[in-house]
Amino acid sequence: MTDTTAEETSTPEASSAGGRFLKAFALLSESRIGMLGLAIVVFWVTMAVIVDLLPLQDPLAQTRGAVNMAMMSEDKTGVMHWMGTDSKGRDILSRLLHGSRIVLFWSTIATVVAYSLGMLMGVTAGYRGGWWDEVISYIGNVLLAFPQIVLLLVILSAFGPTSTFGLWLKSTLGLDKTIVSGALIVVAITFSTAPQVARIVRGIVLDLKTRDYIAAAEVRGERPLRIMLVELLPNARGPLIVDACLRLGYVIITIALLGFLSLGLPPPDPDWGKMISEGREWGYFGLNMMLWPALAISSLVLGLNLLADGLREISLRD
């Protein structure tokens, strides 16, 4: 049998993707905390998907004479602003919900990119060992020597949207400014996150590679790349799923943080971090502008962390 081991290792009743999902859900439903986390995450994901269908104001439309309005106030045209309006007369509720799409979109891309690279680095370092391990671990150590924000500030000030490199991307390649900023954020986050993922994966792989099925695959003459991608990574998925949940939370914090430091996505798109920093400039009058996005981001990250906790609980049980 030279076929994959993915089918060999999985149990028959959970062979289909849907079946596996249902089984995981049934297990998770035993953890109250995990379910609460899942509910919060599902709420925000749903919002991000259906926000266009909701009866909301245009998140970029500015209403004249309706700036810095309090919660639950109506403007002169009779439109209700449930969460009030910001300093430019834009509806905060609408910006908040549209912001969820932006936050989730970019953070998912960044996490997936960072995770893919990190897993590849980690599995290579762990399985190949020797020079591969030395070099990859050294690169990781150098990048992890930076406090994360310092690394992000360095990367974005040397190669960010306003640097020669960023301007080149915009002018020569003719890319949209949001795409350029987003892509640079993804790259910066990958630099700071991939080494952490690599370190975890390497540890797991060092343990897994002593197992019999790896020896069997080697005897069968499978190529190293295949062993790494087909035999090792799928079997390391348990702890990695938990870690990915936590990591997505950190990435969301990081993206919002960059927005808060005005190093994130360009205005006027609503980005939770930027909404907080815009509100901060207004002191007391900006309270409304700051508080809602602060609560939104905290709840989303809390949801992911609780979900990770629930997943960890059920993964420890079996």
Place this chain on the structure above:
Amino acid sequence: MLQLAGKRLVQMALIMLTVSILLFLSFEADIGNLATKILGQYSTADQRMLWLEKNGYNEPLVMRYLQWAWNAMRGDFGESLQFATPVSKLLKDHLLNTAILGGLVFAITVSISLVLGVLSGIAEGSPRDRSITVLAVVTTSIPEFASATILVAIFVFWLDWLPGTSPFTNGLNWADANQLVLPVMVLVIYNFGYYTRMTRASMAEVMTSQYVRTAILKGLPYKRVIMRHALRNALIAPFTVMILQLNYLLSGVIVTEVFFSYKGFGKLLYQAATFNDIYVIEACAMVAVFIAVFSQFVSDIGYTLLNPRIRLS
């Protein structure tokens, strides 16, 4: 022991060397761009050429790096473009402020999390343990700039007890000490959860070990078992992790300083990054990496010294 310390020191030096080369290449390899940044974008091409010539930027890259690294090691990072003062002087003032903030936060966080972690770890699975764990998850989910917003809303706008910014315009003094309350609170809230969970895990592990069970079965008073037998061993791992985490603490300090306009290291780095004040960015990054690498060194050595199993082998 000395051998280990020596090996770690060499690794530390290697990482610092690599980081310095990377920083130098990212900021100073492209001299045309560098001159534009320093002289401003409205300078003429002639002016830039003259400036580059005068300041020795036409030397080969390797020579320039060696010169830069030599100056950096002597603490000379050039002059800030934004403040027109030597970078080393700026760094000294701002680092002192950050040390005060960071030190306070570290001391408070460690005390709170050791108490909570031990309380939680000695009774694994109890309601007390569960509530402390949930509290820790909740507080670590709220990023600094969000909790700062919420705390400002409560303590500044609603209760009107505390000032909302911490610029210390009259320098650090006792009369303005209330400006430190909010930044310290924000950082403690974000950081104590992780430390608590580390302490809890370590304590829970020690509590299931043979010697603690023996001591309890021998009839020693429970309090004494905890204080004399369990605690000492349970605190080794969290202690080293806490020092290792200084790296993360520093990240949080940067955000908090920016939020509260506290004149510390993080604010300096942030201002430099937004102003493109490259010499300050380089210096700050070098200092941050040094702190991180050095804390790792201290943590490694500390672990070896504290753990008799490793020390004696």
